[in-house]
Amino acid sequence: MEQLSFFPEAGQTPGLPVELLEYHPGLFTEKECGLLLQKFIIQSPWQQKVVRMYDKEVVTPRLCAWYADQETYDYTSLRRSAPNKWTPELMAIKLKVEKIAKVKFNSVLLNYYRDGNDSVAWHSDNENALGKYPVIASVSFGQVRSFDIRFKEDHSEKYSIRLESGSLMIMKGNLQQDWEHRIAKSTRPMNARVNLTFRVVI
Numbered sequence: 001m002e003q004l005s006f007f008p009e010a011g012q013t014p015g016l017p018v019e020l021l022e023y024h025p026g027l028f029t030e031k032e033c034g035l036l037l038q039k040f041i042i043q044s045p046w047q048q049k050v051v052r053m054y055d056k057e058v059v060t061p062r063l064c065a066w067y068a069d070q071e072t073y074d075y076t077s078l079r080r081s082a083p084n085k086w087t088p089e090l091m092a093i094k095l096k097v098e099k100i101a102k103v104k105f106n107s108v109l110l111n112y113y114r115d116g117n118d119s120v121a122w123h124s125d126n127e128n129a130l131g132k133y134p135v136i137a138s139v140s141f142g143q144v145r146s147f148d149i150r151f152k153e154d155h156s157e158k159y160s161i162r163l164e165s166g167s168l169m170i171m172k173g174n175l176q177q178d179w180e181h182r183i184a185k186s187t188r189p190m191n192a193r194v195n196l197t198f199r200v201v202i
């Protein structure tokens, strides 16, 4: 596993808009990260979403799992359904990030990127169920991956941030309205990464 950075600013491109993205590295120790990563990989009820692209059905290049307080819009099945129940680990992480984000979350989406071929394409989390200016808390374990953002109206305005193992990134402001984000594929060999995005689903 990669070392945690001792320099909070090391993972950020200069000029990263702090009103959109807040970065808190080192929320969990390297040892905690290793244990949690293995536990999530082994114990989560992973699903691979099938989406329609033109007239073909394709599977998303990553695995997902959805946990929430009650029946909600489920990101893994794209419909309202009974979610998985909070595990003790997820609840403990939720309470920790709620203190920093100052938001009470009612759900979490887990994404499992098995290697450099796994990714999430450019998108915004702008579903009605999240409200107009959602605060989303993103916690990463395992392989460091680059998180890219680009301004919808001018794709040349873009930034990257390296999401280190054990870090928390808070997405807020008009990030989901006016910007898109992605985790690109990588040609370099990549180990497993599990990302948790805590959300408030209405």
Ligand SMILES: O=C(O)CCC(=O)C(=O)O
Residues within 6 Å of the ligand: 109, 111, 120, 125, 138, 147, 163, 181, 183, 195, 197
């Ligand atoms: O894996 C990540 O860091 C981002 C995941 C993401 O954008 C999403 O689940 O909507």
Ligand SMILES: [Fe+2]
Residues within 6 Å of the ligand: 123, 124, 125, 181
């Ligand atoms: Fe997203």
